[in-house]
Amino acid sequence: MGHVSVLRDKIKEHLLLQIREGQLGIGKTINLAALSRATGISVTPIREALSQLEHARIIKAVPNRGFVVSPLSKSEVKDIISTIAQLEIMALDASHLNTDEISALKNILVRMETFHHISEGLPFHLEFHSKLVQACQNKVLLQVLDDLRLRLSFYEHQLLNKPQFLESMLRQNRSIVDAIEEDNIPTAALLLKMNWMAILELMIAQMDVKKG
Template identity: 55%
Template sequence: MQTLILRNQVKSHLLGQIQNGKLQVGRTINLALLSRQLGVSVTPIREALSQLEQSRVICAVPNRGFVVTQLSKKEAKNIYETVAQLEIMAVEGSQYTDSDIEALRRQQIRLQQSHTPLKRLEARFDFHHILVRNCANTVLLQILEDLKTRLLFYEQGYGNDASFYENVDNQNEAIIHAIAENNVPTAALILKMNWMVVLEYVEKQLTT
C-alpha cells in the first residue's frame, strides 16, 4: 500500500512538472535526482515512470532512459476520438441520481470559477470523471484514465486562451441538462462534440 501511495505521488509530481513546463519535450528524466528531491527510493519512481510510459506521456529511449515524448497531430486525433467513444459508452452504461446531477452542476461552477489555467484544466477533467464514475465497467474506466493522462499533457499550456473553454462550458451545461432529462442519446451526442471541439483547438497548436 505504501509503495502504491509513493508511486501515485511521484506520478502526480511528474505530471505537475510537465504541466508547468519544467519537464520539456525530449528532456531525460534523472531518476537519481528525482529520488533525492522527493525523498523516495527508485522503486516507486520506476513504477510511476512505467505507468506514464503506458499512457504515452513519456517513452524509454536506449542509452538515455525515460524522456518526455513529442506531441503529434495524428496521435492527438487518435486519442481524442477514442476517449470520446469510450466516454459515450460509459455514459450509456451509467445510471444518474439527483445527487450525481447536482455534483456535475457544482463541478461546472468550480470550472467556471477557476482562475488559473492549471486549476481550470483540472476542473474540466474532474467534470468528466464525475460524468463516468458510475459506469460498472472498470476496465473501460482504467483505459480512460490512462488516455486522459496523455490528454492532460496535450492540453497543458493552452488554458490561457479563453476561447479554449467558451464552447466547452456551454456544452457541459447542455450535457447536464440532457442527463437531467434522462435523454442519454442527446447527452452522448453533445459529449462527442465536446471532445471534438477540444481536439480541433489542440490540433491548431501542434505543428507536426
C-alpha cells in the same frame, strides 16, 4: 495483502502529480539523479516507476538517454480522443445519473465559472468528465478512460493558456448536462462527442503553432 506501499508507487504518485500540475511537460527528459535527490529515494524504484509510465505510453524510454516526455503525433491525438469519446459515450449510456449526480455535475460547472487562476481550471475539466461517467458500473472501462485521458494531460495544459478554452468547455459542458437532465441521452452523447472533437481541433491547432 496489507497496505504496505513500495517506493515505486510513491514515485509514481509523485510523477503523476507533477504531470497534473504541469511541471512535467513535452520534451522534458527526466533526470534520475535529480529526482533521486529531490525525493530521497534511490534510482532503483524510480526506474521501476518510470518503466511503468513508459508501458502506459505516457513517457518514452530512449536507450542510454533516459525517460523523456515525447510528443504525441497528430494521429495519436486523434486516435486517443476518438477512443475516449466513444468510451465515454458507452459509459454514459450504461449509466443512469440520478438527481444528486446531476447536481454534482452542475456544481462543477458553477465552480468552473468562479475560479480565479487559470491553473485551477484543469482539475475542473478533468472532474467534469470523470463525474460524467462515474456511475458506470464497468470499472475496467473507467480505468481505460483514466489511462487514455492521462496521455492527453500535457496537451490539455497547453490549452489552458488559451483564454477561450475554458469558456468554450463550460458552454459545451452545460449543454451536455442539460440534455442529461432532460433524459435525452442520445443528444448528450452527440454533444459529448462534439465536445471531444472541439478539443481535438484545438489540440491539433496548438501542435501546428508549436511547430511553425
